[in-house]
Amino acid sequence: MNMMKRKFDFKSYSKFLYLIFSIILVLLGQTTLGDRVKYPFAYIFSPIHVYGSNAGKKVNNWKEALIDASSYITEFNEMKEEIAKLKVENSEKLLDYNEYLSLKEQSSFLINEREYIQAKIITDNSQGSILINVGKENGIEIGDIVILGRVYIGMISDVSLYSSRVRLPLNPSSSFEVVVLPGSVDLNKENRIDSLVKSTGVVIGKSDNILIENLGINSDVKEGDFVLIRDSRVEDIFVLGTLVGVSNNPASTNKSGFVSPIFDYGNILNVYVIKK
Amino acid sequence: MIEVLLIIISIFVLLFLESFLFELFSFSILILVLLLLWKRINPVVYYILITFFAITLDSVNHFPLGTHVLVISILLFVFDLLSIVIPSEGKLHYLTILLSTFLYYILLLLIGSLLQDGAFPKVWGSLVNIAVVSGITTILYAFVNRFLKSIQYEGSKSRLTLD
Numbered sequence: 001m002n003m004m005k006r007k008f009d010f011k012s013y014s015k016f017l018y019l020i021f022s023i024i025l026v027l028l029g030q031t032t033l034g035d036r037v038k039y040p041f042a043y044i045f046s047p048i049h050v051y052g053s054n055a056g057k058k059v060n061n062w063k064e065a066l067i068d069a070s071s072y073i074t075e076f077n078e079m080k081e082e083i084a085k086l087k088v089e090n091s092e093k094l095l096d097y098n099e100y101l102s103l104k105e106q107s108s109f110l111i112n113e114r115e116y117i118q119a120k121i122i123t124d125n126s127q128g129s130i131l132i133n134v135g136k137e138n139g140i141e142i143g144d145i146v147i148l149g150r151v152y153i154g155m156i157s158d159v160s161l162y163s164s165r166v167r168l169p170l171n172p173s174s175s176f177e178v179v180v181l182p183g184s185v186d187l188n189k190e191n192r193i194d195s196l197v198k199s200t201g202v203v204i205g206k207s208d209n210i211l212i213e214n215l216g217i218n219s220d221v222k223e224g225d226f227v228l229i230r231d232s233r234v235e236d237i238f239v240l241g242t243l244v245g246v247s248n249n250p251a252s253t254n255k256s257g258f259v260s261p262i263f264d265y266g267n268i269l270n271v272y273v274i275k276k
Numbered sequence: 277m278i279e280v281l282l283i284i285i286s287i288f289v290l291l292f293l294e295s296f297l298f299e300l301f302s303f304s305i306l307i308l309v310l311l312l313l314w315k316r317i318n319p320v321v322y323y324i325l326i327t328f329f330a331i332t333l334d335s336v337n338h339f340p341l342g343t344h345v346l347v348i349s350i351l352l353f354v355f356d357l358l359s360i361v362i363p364s365e366g367k368l369h370y371l372t373i374l375l376s377t378f379l380y381y382i383l384l385l386l387i388g389s390l391l392q393d394g395a396f397p398k399v400w401g402s403l404v405n406i407a408v409v410s411g412i413t414t415i416l417y418a419f420v421n422r423f424l425k426s427i428q429y430e431g432s433k434s435r436l437t438l439d
Binding site for chain 2: 024052057
């Protein structure tokens, strides 16, 4: 009787009852009724679940990006190396192409009775000289003229066994007698230039530019005119550059200006040495 | 009436946090709430709330109905058993929490896969992750538990002062 009177204690059996309930629910879930039970829950709560999951995914992407930051840096550095490698390959191709162009150009200007030695520029410096990869071994001597096509590049000032130093017109110790021709002259066609000379002059290297002096005060020299070297040391006429910055001082006894070289000496790759 | 409204809002917030944190860290806030509310609120209310939330999770996560409820019921059994073996007072209590949390994630993986696919899942690969998440859950439980105890203590102290 006492047992009958004892009040049912939910707390004592709650876990056991809940386990039975869960098993029943699982069994119910295996039937078609399970989906019917789940449907209203999914209908109400799915939007918030999707929203929460998407927000979590977005933050997770950032988290992974931050964790992988070091790998991105490595990848970036690898890409930089790859780009540098491609640039080197590309520049090699450009070098080959430039070499081909210079050879083509040189062949059209060759004076057959002379011996030309092709040389590659090793380095150039701001002191107005360049190093080329030919020397005594190739028969180079001090005073040999270095050209590219019909353009004067410089004069050999020092020779070692496998390399030589070329003194550019920019060099302060470089000076030549020159003539000025109209800028409209086609130097590839004109062979007789004596009648076209506007003035004679002297060019002196100034490290960063080439100064031209002693131009006739009455001469009609103007910007864009050709400046050609006509000097006993060079033994031929070569193009040096074009005239720029001509002074126009009536008090002066002569005109002066600057010569803009045909080539930027820093960009030349191949040159030709004329053997004496 | 306001309590019902608060419970409904809490369920929505909890579901958002559950979805967000599970996607982010594979962390379940349900187990934390489950352990924190255990023996703190009326058992009938507790079971109703837990069942409701568990069925909601089954529905939104496309688990077979009753998966979460079964896991929770087994967990509560084990939790009680562990409380007998390990003292429920003091720092050792957190070991019970750690083991229970670990068991929850393992059971969810096992039962979920068994009921859904009828196959045992590969648990070994997830063990480290589960261990880490269980550790975090235990730390969070410790913080919230202390906070709740301090609130209770403040409440009892003010009552004593009034008396």
